[in-house]
Amino acid sequence: MNKFIAVKVGKGDSFYLENMEVSFLVDGGASKNQLPTLLSSASISNDVDILVCTHSDEDHVNGLIGYFENSKKCQEVWLPGSWMSRLEDMLDRPKDFIRELYENIDDLDENFLLDSANTLEEMGDIISQRSNFSDKKKDDNSNIIPPTLPYKNEEMKFKIESLQDESSYIKPKENKEESEESEESEESEESEESEESEESEESEESEESLKNKKLYSQDNLSQFINEANFATVPFIYRKTSHQINSSKRDDIFKSSINATKKILQLATLAYNSGATVRWFEYSETESGGGMKYFKPVNSIEIFKAKKRLALEFLCLTKANVESLVFYACNEDDTAGVLFCADSNFSFQQPLNFLSNCQNLVVTAPHHGAEANKIVYQKLAPYIPLNTIFVRSDTRQSKNKKKPRPCVDYRNLIYSKYCTICYGQEIKQNIILNYRTGGWSPDKTTDCIC
Ligand SMILES: [Zn+2]
Numbered sequence: 125m126n127k128f129i130a131v132k133v134g135k136g137d138s139f140y141l142e143n144m145e146v147s148f149l150v151d152g153g154a155s156k157n158q159l160p161t162l163l164s165s166a167s168i169s170n171d172v173d174i175l176v177c178t179h180s181d182e183d184h185v186n187g188l189i190g191y192f193e194n195s196k197k198c199q200e201v202w203l204p205g206s207w208m209s210r211l212e213d214m215l216d217r218p219k220d221f222i223r224e225l226y227e228n229i230d231d232l233d234e235n236f237l238l239d240s241a242n243t244l245e246e247m248g249d250i251i252s253q254r255s256n257f258s259d260k261k262k263d264d265n266s267n268i269i270p271p272t273l274p275y276k277n278e279e280m281k282f283k284i285e286s287l288q289d290e291s292s293y294i295k296p297k298e299n300k301e302e303s304e305e306s307e308e309s310e311e312s313e314e315s316e317e318s319e320e321s322e323e324s325e326e327s328e329e330s331e332e333s334l335k336n337k338k339l340y341s342q343d344n345l346s347q348f349i350n351e352a353n354f355a356t357v358p359f360i361y362r363k364t365s366h367q368i369n370s371s372k373r374d375d376i377f378k379s380s381i382n383a384t385k386k387i388l389q390l391a392t393l394a395y396n397s398g399a400t401v402r403w404f405e406y407s408e409t410e411s412g413g414g415m416k417y418f419k420p421v422n423s424i425e426i427f428k429a430k431k432r433l434a435l436e437f438l439c440l441t442k443a444n445v446e447s448l449v450f451y452a453c454n455e456d457d458t459a460g461v462l463f464c465a466d467s468n469f470s471f472q473q474p475l476n477f478l479s480n481c482q483n484l485v486v487t488a489p490h491h492g493a494e495a496n497k498i499v500y501q502k503l504a505p506y507i508p509l510n511t512i513f514v515r516s517d518t519r520q521s522k523n524k525k526k527p528r529p530c531v532d533y534r535n536l537i538y539s540k541y542c543t544i545c546y547g548q549e550i551k552q553n554i555i556l557n558y559r560t561g562g563w564s565p566d567k568t569t570d571c572i573c
């Protein structure tokens with residue numbers, strides 16, 4: 125029997141699936157400490173085999189951090205590949221990373237900040253579209269991706285190039301001695317780095333280590349957090365050339381640091397739990413890796429990531445466009461689940477694999493938001509009429525400007541279930557069991573949105 129549960133996390137997404145003898149938890153909702161209790165409320169008492177994180181938004185990632193902080197274990201953790209780009213830099217040299225981030229934000233074009241950039245998420249969507257447009261650049265031999273946001277200073281282009289030399293150090297720390305040394309003398313470490321040669325050999329070793337070994341101690345993480353706390357001096361009080369947009373730059377800096385913390389927390393906890401960490405990088409055209417019965421739709425499994433500028437890397441981890449979509453199915457494709465995360469399905473990979481599925485569950489893209497309504501049109505030609513839509517969301521006040529779910533979602537002809545329906549108080553776990561013939565709800569009430 126297969127089982128699907130949308131956990132009533134209150135805010136955000138957390139979906140549990142038992143499929144072909146393997147259990148999955150896709151995202152963990154916004155509440156960090158309550159997840160274990162919520163899981164038991166849905167009768168999920170055993171440890172989950174595989175944890176999947178679709179992107180670094182708090183309403184998806186927090187619960188997964190809580191999962192580990194409550195000493196729960198899993199076999200594997202699947203993380204967004206975009207996180208890998210600067211993971212080691214953030215942990216090994218937090219000061220340099222934060223300085224780079226500050227410089228990136230400081231150098232952002234004024235008009236860009238005025239017109240288009242409000243949040244990391246929005247900037248992430250802009251970067252994602254631009255870099256996919258020039259996707260071929262990724263195939264050259266360089267280890268870095270050129271900047272895509274507009275910077276005032278031409279120097280920024282050179283900065284990313286110097287970064288390449290600077291970061292030839294990608295070998296993870298493996299013994300105690302080494303990590304003690306580096307804490308003592310950050311400066312001498314830097315000068316040694318430039319002398320390192322045989323880069324290709326090292327990167328191969330690094331690939332192996334990233335995949336299988338536990339990388340970092342809790343110390344690396346607290347070191348970053350200390351540096352970050354120290355660095356949160358607002359732009360307004362710094363000597364900069366900007367007269368305008370200081371507070372906006374401040375906001376971007378603060379949310380960048382917050383995003384960094386989430387990423388580091390989850391990655392560090394995952395490695396230290398002993399789980400195997402696997403990375404899935406968003407792609408607009410290709411997909412690959414994963415498991416036979418649980419596959420990435422808009423991403424490829426990677427073992428090494430190219431470097432991006434600090435700011436751009438962080439924006440991408442928040443981009444809704446790049447949130448990861450997965451498809452699970454059983455042996456004869458009679459019971460499928462499409463996990464849409466917050467994606468707007470702007471990727472090009474064909475969706476015709478869905479036509480083979482006879483009984484399908486689809487999680488509502490971005491909690492049923494208006495901005496993602498195009499997904500319903502894209503799916504319609506491929507999904508069976510008995511498809512079930514499942515939506516998890518936060519409780520909403522009646523006077524919200526853009527209420528969720530949007531009209532397009534409400535007008536869908538398929539069966540629908542919500543963890544909390546619009547304007548309602550009651551939360552429920554959505555439980556769907558698959559037995560021969562189809563998915564059937566268990567103690568779960570229909571959507572009244
Ligand atoms: Zn979300």
Ligand SMILES: [Zn+2]
Binds near residue numbers: 541544545546571573
């Ligand atoms: Zn509803």
